[in-house]
Amino acid sequence: MTARSGEITVTAPDGLGEIVPGTDLAVVVADLMDLMDGDVVVVTSKIVSKAEGRIRPSDDASYEQAFADETIRVVARRGMTRIVRNRLGLVMAAAGIDRSNVEAGTIVLLPADPDATARTLRERLAELAGVNVGVVVTDTAGRAWRDGQTDIAIGVAGLTPAEVFAGSVDSYGNPLAVTLPAVADEIAGAAELAQGKLGGRPLARVRGRADLVLPRGDHGPGAVSLQRGEGADLFGFGAREAVVTALATDETWWHVFGAAAASEEFTTALRRVFPDLQTTRLEEDLVEVQLAAPAPASVLRAVAVSHGWRPVEATPEAALVTSACFSPTRP
Template sequence: MTELRVTAPEGLPEITVDSDLAGLVAAATQLVDGDVVVVTSKVVSKAEGRVRVGDRGDALAEETERVVARRGPTVIVRNRLGLTMAAAGIDASNVEVGSIVLLPLDPDASARALRRRLHELTGATVGVVVTDTAGRAWREGQTDIAIGAAGLTVAEDHAGRVDAYGNDLVVTLPAVADEIAGAADLVRGKLGGRPVAVVQGRADLVLPLSDDGPGARSLTRRDGADLFGYGAREAVVRALAGAEADRVAFGEPAGPGELCEALDRVLGGGATYDDGGISLPADAPESVVAAVCFAHGWRLDGWEPGRSALVAAVSPVTP
């Protein structure tokens, strides 16, 4: 029988910059080797002095790497940690009115420091996960994810294994740090005043004290590697504007066949590629062709109008 046990201690005081977070966790729990301590990013931020007076708009620019999508007042951004979140993860809940809480400067480093201090206080070798709440594309609601981790295998790579039916597993990569974060949130509760949980039953994921592991940052795809670098409206605007700084989010250049197929769909047919040039219908708008090329990682280098078939010189661009 496999069993997972998740507990959340009651009675932790309000955390401030003067709090000894590790000491409070150690006093409220009975940690043993192989436990995973899960703490909310909010209490880590409070302990690290990441609370300030103001509203989200006041800090959004400094926490933002780039805007991903806008819908009215809602702004989804890729923040300085590489996380894609509403309002860069800046929070105004469970804090004094008129104040905001910013995410920790380096959640993986916060997890490492907490892990070392817990070992000093308890003698236990534990894993640590720092969590935050995030939405998911195509799904209603939110769940907690790991934004910081130490001493933990954050993902189990099943590639190369074979399932019970003999099928090869190619891309199976359970993000176990995120699964632990979600399990911990079930017992902590959003309004329960329990910012810490202890997960027992997955000691196999906890690494030796000398190995802090790759951290939660390793679960974040690099910019441009995701298939959805911009929201639908923002992608159209960015492609038409064609700013060089926006290329990265569109990813690696598509193959010439994929580019021609896209031009065919937009122009209604007639696009062919040969030796660095694309033949197009004579009435193809240059601005449209340039935008399609931009979105597919190509640059429009030349344009020869006034012929029965346009010849556009194009070349792939490395973001």
């Protein structure tokens, strides 16, 4: 493995023509870029989607159908804004459907399989240019807690998507427990600085991190390895969707709340809603509570569901109860 250098250069060439369905992106990249072993080729998802023919009409009916086809579930919504988990497992506004940098009257869907596209492009570049490079397919996404957007990696091949530092120590001797730089996303963001949103430069070459590029034949785990599975993210729902999902009787998405909280954590949450709650039995697999005054069973159940627990016995939605038993949700 090549040692990491202290300098990184990013080059985004001009001169790219219009990409149409069937365009061989490997030929385009090889013609526009001087590549060497250890480079990382960065390609925006927009031109990948164009080459794959992932273009649809933008009328309301076509858009809503595309949105439905690309969406697994809604994460959060505020008015017309809908953040969803799409079929690729990415959490994005509008399922990643884009109206920018595309012919008027059309929309562009995300690539069918960005990791597969990255692998194919890497193999084709090895054939055409005789080089071993990493490939990153990028798209623009917003971030929780911060305004603005940045590019992220949605497809990766021949590249280590994240550097694992857990178990290492810093220069002061402090142990690193969860440090995991998402270098594929960092490369995507660096490339976008050179490409520019309106620059007409959807390709880039990043040079200086050959240590991240894997040997030929080893494509690595792909960008999908950077995605948290359902139930593993602390923010699987927006605030409004979380309340509605917990109170609804439909159990389809209850698993998104994640693994069962410890019994003490669960009962602490119950007391925040019902200050007069008394715990009469507390075990890791069973919690029995009593209330001084009757309370809606549906509210008790909602608190339980949001913490990975559920009532041992079902009760009518309109029922008022003074006691209830709960057990952890089982897979």
